[in-house]
Amino acid sequence: MSDVDLSALPSVDRLLHSTEAAELIAEYGRPLTLEAMRQTLEEQRARLKAREVTLPTPDNLLRRVEEILCGWVKPTLLPVVNATGVILHTNLGRAPLSEAALNAIQGVSQGYSSLEYDLDSGQRGSRYLHAEDLLKKITGAEAALVVNNNAAALMLALAALARGKKVLIGRTQLVEIGGGFRIPEVMKQSGARLAEVGATNRVHLEDYATAIEEGDIRLVMRAHRSNFRIIGFHSEPDLAELTQLAHRHDLPVLDDLGSGTLLATERFGLQHEMMVQESLAAGADLVCFSGDKLLGGPQAGILIGRADLIAKIRKHPMARAVRADKLALAALAATLLHYLKDEAEREIPIWQMISTDARLLHERARHWAATLNAGEVVEAESAVGGGSLPGDTLPTWALALESRDPEKLLEALRHQRPPIVGRIHEGRVLLDPRTVLPQQDGALLQGVQNALDQSGHSI
Numbered sequence: 331m332s333d334v335d336l337s338a339l340p341s342v343d344r345l346l347h348s349t350e351a352a353e354l355i356a357e358y359g360r361p362l363t364l365e366a367m368r369q370t371l372e373e374q375r376a377r378l379k380a381r382e383v384t385l386p387t388p389d390n391l392l393r394r395v396e397e398i399l400c401g402w403v404k405p406t407l408l409p410v411v412n413a414t415g416v417i418l419h420t421n422l423g424r425a426p427l428s429e430a431a432l433n434a435i436q437g438v439s440q441g442y443s444s445l446e447y448d449l450d451s452g453q454r455g456s457r458y459l460h461a462e463d464l465l466k467k468i469t470g471a472e473a474a475l476v477v478n479n480n481a482a483a484l485m486l487a488l489a490a491l492a493r494g495k496k497v498l499i500g501r502t503q504l505v506e507i508g509g510g511f512r513i514p515e516v517m518k519q520s521g522a523r524l525a526e527v528g529a530t531n532r533v534h535l536e537d538y539a540t541a542i543e544e545g546d547i548r549l550v551m552r553a554h555r556s557n558f559r560i561i562g563f564h565s566e567p568d569l570a571e572l573t574q575l576a577h578r579h580d581l582p583v584l585d586d587l588g589s590g591t592l593l594a595t596e597r598f599g600l601q602h603e604m605m606v607q608e609s610l611a612a613g614a615d616l617v618c619f620s621g622d623k624l625l626g627g628p629q630a631g632i633l634i635g636r637a638d639l640i641a642k643i644r645k646h647p648m649a650r651a652v653r654a655d656k657l658a659l660a661a662l663a664a665t666l667l668h669y670l671k672d673e674a675e676r677e678i679p680i681w682q683m684i685s686t687d688a689r690l691l692h693e694r695a696r697h698w699a700a701t702l703n704a705g706e707v708v709e710a711e712s713a714v715g716g717g718s719l720p721g722d723t724l725p726t727w728a729l730a731l732e733s734r735d736p737e738k739l740l741e742a743l744r745h746q747r748p749p750i751v752g753r754i755h756e757g758r759v760l761l762d763p764r765t766v767l768p769q770q771d772g773a774l775l776q777g778v779q780n781a782l783d784q785s786g787h788s789i
């Protein structure tokens with residue numbers, strides 16, 4: 331066999347001057363198209379040398395160029411259909427926003443906004459004001475501060491109030507929330523020193539009292555066990571007992587609620603999750619929680635409580651590094667307004683999902699099964715997720731799809747547009763209507779139909 335003639339490959343210049351190339355340049359821009367052409371030619375040269383291919387036509391080359399370009403510009407952050415039944419799914423972006431919150435984001439981001447501009451005086455204003463008044467009004471707290479997320483809120487509060495000093499916490503609360511976020515690590519990073527008391531299953535009020543008497547404590551902390559439960563031989567003082575003790579020694583109490591609900595969860599057949607208002611009523615001097623868990627808003631970390639403590643935290647240099655952006659502030663203010671106007675259950679998607687009657691879910695699942703002419707409607711359980719109400723579920727009805735290879739069917743569902751995320755339960759693929767937004771029903775049915783066709787399912 332003779333040597334491959336590499337010079338028979340067209341030059342970049344020749345590819346660049348074809349009509350098809352003009353279309354690619356219009357779509358992707360010249361520098362990127364050029365880079366894709368160089369890569370394509372290099373690839374082909376190597377493959378020719380290795381005798382893996384015969385000489386490609388310019389058409390073939392340009393098709394490969396387009397393929398490379400498509401891969402480079404393909405978005406990775408995509409909307410998906412959440413059919414897992416996990417309402418606050420951290421990997422799927424936690425809380426979907428209300429219509430009002432979405433409008434607020436659009437309103438302040440399409441043009442300029444009064445983010446830090448006082449429209450009455452025409453002078454510089456404060457970004458902190460937008461959500462602060464609403465938070466104060468809803469919770470009754472003296473002051474509020476919004477930062478990037480709850481991890482940042484906690485880190486900032488500890489750095490501002492207890493750097494170099496001891497923070498007292500029960501061993502029952504040294505939790506890892508997920509993604510490597512551990513209370514002891516956060517304390518270390520903030521410069522505060524961890525003073526743990528009690529045992530893993532039991533902490534007594536005397537344990538706290540003894541540690542306080544030993545001295546050097548600056549803050550008493552409590553962290554919500556967001557993602558696990560302790561059962562069996564377990565006890566710890568309640569928040570009111572803890573704050574009374576701390577206050578006798580002039581120590582503030584920081585309560586990391588994690589999820590931070592403003593509505594009573596037991597109204598929806600769930601366990602009672604400590605509410606933000608209750609934590610303040612129990613005497614917590616500072617309460618921090620997430621914007622995108624049970625509040626149902628954008629990613630944010632919310633700190634509320636004593637005005638003097640909030641003022642100190644706000645002045646700390648780290649506050650600037652973790653401040654909330656205007657999109658989050660706009661969405662948060664709109665979400666908080668739903669609570670103020672007593673319409674949270676109606677307007678905020680996660681509360682709509684939590685409060686949906688199982689009969690309605692049954693109807694939707696039946697409609698799915700009838701339209702697809704596939705699957706079976708089965709009783710199942712939805713979860714709140716997102717570090718709230720661990721182990722607690724809501725009864726639901728789901729569409730169960732039989733498949734020889736359920737993993738493969740799940741994969742086919744993930745490759746639809748929009749991607750559909752389901753779960754496997756007892757060997758079947760389960761799709762839970764509770765977390766599928768009503769306006770996504772059409773896309774879901776189309777996607778499931780495609781996936782079933784592609785995976786050659788057997789019903």
Ligand SMILES: *Cc1c(COP(=O)(O)O)cnc(C)c1O
Nearest residue numbers: 479480481554556588589620717
């Ligand atoms: C979720 C959670 C956090 C972290 O909140 P993010 O908003 O995700 O940063 C911190 N503490 C507790 C107890 C949590 O549940």
